[in-house]
Amino acid sequence: MQGVFSKMPELPEVETVRRTLSRLVHGKTVASVDVRLARIVRRPAEPEAFARALEGLTIQSVGRRGKYLLFEFGELTLVSHLRMEGRYGLYAAGDALEPHTHVVFRFDDGTELRYRDVRQFGTMDIYRADELAEAPPLAALGPEPLDPAFTPQAFRKILAGRSGKIKPLLLGQECVAGLGNIYVDEALFRARIHPERAADSLTRRELARLHEAIVATLAEAGGAGGSSIQSYVKGEGGAGGF
DNA sequence: AGGGCACCTCGGGCGC
């Protein structure tokens, strides 16, 4: 088995998963899909329809938006969220099925991409590529924190007039995409801002500090391969930094 | 808008 998972995936960990997946499944053509736990699949909600939609299609690329993985099949995109414990691995067709394997993508070359998720929180949605930007999970996402468009000015504008506490707002994905509990705590600590401060009570100086802390925290974690990445290649484990 | 809870399973910790 070759694969990659992270204990609590936030943006840097999902990006590492994306990169690994891209290497493992790029150009592979889906022969069939086995949805073993219907709950994971949300759109189409019928496992049969979900499976049929992908059969015969080839993975052009693997992208990411916030914490969502995007398997790009040309006209269709599979949007996958790992939530807390979702993980992917590439297997040979004959490999024993590991516990908590909920979705199996069988390729025409005899390999299989398997999705495992102990807590069954992960989700998969298929959208037409041309409706992806307006799709419910992605449409409401804030800017990518490592994108040049995420400037202190943009950050300030997004938070303007928000009376809620800063930590829940940052966890909400609508102000900035990809942050989870660990990196929000880290960024707030670095910026020396209390998590329960009302967003609209933050000074310009504090907002600039917070913006800088978010970017620095994610950039450093990204360089190290995420805070808690473990990768497995042919059964041999290796730690991924931190 | 924003707070709160449900979703789900496992494992750690604690009490008896």
Add this chain to the structure above:
DNA sequence: TGCGCCCGAGGTGCCC
């Protein structure tokens, strides 16, 4: 020491 129960882990989505 051993067993069993309870709760926390944490991102989203829905309800109020």
